[in-house]
Amino acid sequence: MNAPNDLLPRVERRLVPAEMLAALSARFGDRCSTAAAVRDQHGRGESVYDAAPPEAVVFCESTEEVAFVVSQAAAHAVPVIPFGVGSSLEGHLLAVQGGVSIDLSRMDRIVRINAEDLTVTVEAGVTREQLNREIKDTGLFFPIDPGANATLGGMAATRASGTNAVRYGTMKDNVLALTVVNADGQVMRTGTRARKSSAGYDLTRLFVGSEGTLGVMTEITLKLYPLPEAVSAAVCFFPSIDAAVQTTIAIIQMGVPIARCELLDANAIRAVNRHSRLALREAPMLLMEFHGSDASVAEQADTVQGVAREHGGADFEWARTPEERTRLWTARHQSYFAALQMRPGCRCQSSDTCVPISHLAEAINESVAEAEASRIPYWIVGHVGDGNFHLSYLMDPNDAAECAAVEDLNVKMVQRALRLEGTCTGEHGIGLHKMPYLLDEAGPAAVATMRLIKHSLDPKNIMNPGKIFAL
Numbered sequence: 058m059n060a061p062n063d064l065l066p067r068v069e070r071r072l073v074p075a076e077m078l079a080a081l082s083a084r085f086g087d088r089c090s091t092a093a094a095v096r097d098q099h100g101r102g103e104s105v106y107d108a109a110p111p112e113a114v115v116f117c118e119s120t121e122e123v124a125f126v127v128s129q130a131a132a133h134a135v136p137v138i139p140f141g142v143g144s145s146l147e148g149h150l151l152a153v154q155g156g157v158s159i160d161l162s163r164m165d166r167i168v169r170i171n172a173e174d175l176t177v178t179v180e181a182g183v184t185r186e187q188l189n190r191e192i193k194d195t196g197l198f199f200p201i202d203p204g205a206n207a208t209l210g211g212m213a214a215t216r217a218s219g220t221n222a223v224r225y226g227t228m229k230d231n232v233l234a235l236t237v238v239n240a241d242g243q244v245m246r247t248g249t250r251a252r253k254s255s256a257g258y259d260l261t262r263l264f265v266g267s268e269g270t271l272g273v274m275t276e277i278t279l280k281l282y283p284l285p286e287a288v289s290a291a292v293c294f295f296p297s298i299d300a301a302v303q304t305t306i307a308i309i310q311m312g313v314p315i316a317r318c319e320l321l322d323a324n325a326i327r328a329v330n331r332h333s334r335l336a337l338r339e340a341p342m343l344l345m346e347f348h349g350s351d352a353s354v355a356e357q358a359d360t361v362q363g364v365a366r367e368h369g370g371a372d373f374e375w376a377r378t379p380e381e382r383t384r385l386w387t388a389r390h391q392s393y394f395a396a397l398q399m400r401p402g403c404r405c406q407s408s409d410t411c412v413p414i415s416h417l418a419e420a421i422n423e424s425v426a427e428a429e430a431s432r433i434p435y436w437i438v439g440h441v442g443d444g445n446f447h448l449s450y451l452m453d454p455n456d457a458a459e460c461a462a463v464e465d466l467n468v469k470m471v472q473r474a475l476r477l478e479g480t481c482t483g484e485h486g487i488g489l490h491k492m493p494y495l496l497d498e499a500g501p502a503a504v505a506t507m508r509l510i511k512h513s514l515d516p517k518n519i520m521n522p523g524k525i526f527a528l
Contacts, residue, residue: 068523070155073112077133081115081157084125088116099138099158102145103393104490105404105454111138111152116160120236120244120275126159127273127519128242134517139269141182141208146407147488149215149268153523159273161210167191168276176233176250178278181210197281200225203484204390210274215486216266220389223309223442224316224348225282227484229265236276237264240515250278263510268486269521271514285348289358290317290382291373293365294340298322298425298437300368301341302418305441307364309414313357317346318442322425325392325436332395333388343370343441344389346382389438393449396436400451403434406463407449410474411483414444420477424448424470431466433459445483472497487525495526 081089090096091113100110117123130137136156143150152158164180165187171177172195179188186206188199203212203219211217213235218227225231234248247260264271295301298320305318321329323339330337345361347354362373376382388395397405412420421437428435428448439446448470450463471481471494481487481494496504504526511518511528518528 068154070152071135072155073135073157074133077129077135078113080129081113081126085115085122088118090114090116096158098143099140099150099160100152102143102148102150103405104146104148104151104488105406105452106148106151106489109151109153111136111158112155114140114158114160116163118163120238123159123161123238123273123275124242124244126157127238127240130157130519131241131517134519136519136522137273138521139181139210139214139273141211142184142206144205144207144211145215145488146409146485147482147490149486149488149521149524151489153489156519156522161208161273161275164210164275170195171250172197172281174250175281175283176278177281178234178250178276179209181208181213181273181275181277183209185209185212192281195281196284198284199231199279200282201228201231204393209277209279213265213274213277214267214269216484218440218443218445218484220317220319220346220386220440222440222445222484223318224314229262231280232261232265232277233280234278235261235264235274237272237274239272240517240520244275245272248278252280266486268488268524270511270524271520273520285316287351287354288316288346288348288382289354290344290346290376290385291358292337292376292385293343293345293362293370293373294338295343295365295371296340296369298341299418299422300370301343302421302441304343304365304368304370306414306417307368308361309442311360311364313360314349314353315345315357315361315442316348317344318440319344319389320437320439320441320446321389321392322437324434325396325438328395328399328436329388329392332391332398333384335384335388338371344385346386392436392438396449396451400434402453403451404454405449406452406460406467407447407485408467408470409445409447409483409485410470410479410481411443411445412474412477412479416477416479417441417444417446420470420473420479421446423473427466427469431462433463433466440483443483444479489524492524492526 096110164182
């Protein structure tokens with residue numbers, strides 16, 4: 058691996074013909090842009106890659122408009138790449154073969170709230186924070202929380218999860234139905250608002266996690282949950298990362314229904330303190346949250362405190378008010394940008410393996426030893442309650458040797474996760490960066506089946522081509 062500008066695959070770009078650009082301009086006016094700044098914004102995310110901009114960007118405001126763009130693309134065999142807010146970490150948004158970016162951020166309407174059924178239908182451009190603001194008065198909330206204020210379309214496309222996954226599951230567990238524009242521009246609907254179905258193939262699960270390679274999701278029906286009667290958050294500091302991880306393993310194996318269990322190492326704490334003006338102890342920390350009745354929250358907290366003390370954990374520091382909890386979780390969610398500020402001009406290479414909980418200590422301890430030996434700045438955060446952790450390196454993009462060293466460390470981390478019967482990505486998705494690892498994880502027969510599905514649903518290979526696997 059060389060510097061990031063040498064990482065993009067060498068493939069032929071498919072230009073948008075003048076006839077198609079004219080049709081898009083006639084339909085969308087100034088909502089169809091070929092301006093360099095707009096194209097550049099839509100050809101990058103938060104990944105290590107340099108921008109690979111599309112030829113044009115179309116800001117759609119309805120399913121019908123998305124269908125029009127895809128129909129035009131199908132007629133001219135031009136790639137289309139769905140775009141939400143640009144928070145992808147694995148290069149999902151890069152127009153590696155050119156084409157048109159479909160910006161869904163203006164599709165931000167709450168279509169239907171069915172509070173009595175605990176469901177909501179939203180357009181793909183609605184963000185998770187917007188949804189929770191708009192349904193707050195119903196006494197319900199949507200728990201999937203990947204950190205970034207991502208769009209729900211993007212979260213479904215990458216099968217996102219986050220801090221609440223240990224209790225509430227991931228996007229695949231919480232999407233009931235979809236409206237999708239397929240590769241020939243037809244609008245299809247999958248699933249219903251019913252909580253279960255045995256009717257035919259599970260197309261909803263097929264599209265969730267497909268990263269825009271099979272169709273463009275425009276509406277999503279989601280499960281909601283009652284706001285818990287009581288919520289309490291606490292931080293607990295440990296003498297080592299291993300002690301914090303062993304505490305987490307014991308909590309999960311005991312069946313404690315903890316809602317959130319996040320690990321931050323001393324490097325992450327140092328960055329968060331500087332960025333968010335906190336004064337947390339710079340030591341490995343678990344940030345935990347308990348949901349339920351007053352009695353159940355107290356019982357959970359008492360059990361967890363006992364386990365933590367057995368592993369050298371210091372006394373819990375509680376955040377009982379909404380303001381205190383918000384401050385802690387906001388700091389956690391801003392840890393990525395906080396860490397970037399610790400090395401100005403750097404780029405972040407982040408991996409997010411996930412392993413069975415019984416192997417979590419081995420996976421983290423060996424990864425930490427390699428990170429320390431490299432002397433490259435790094436930090437760790439993790440949704441360790443479900444075996445998922447992120448090890449991120451701050452690397453100089455102009456130092457080819459350092460970039461190569463980071464990639465080697467990333468490969469070792471992924472290979473370790475696969476050896477321990479885990480996965481190369483718990484929530485980031487495959488995108489561009491993790492394509493080589495999918496074959497190692499799934500095997501040739503499974504990847505060949507994925508290619509057959511892709512070719513059947515997208516024979517012209519226009520839906521976000523060049524991602525997940527090469528055709």
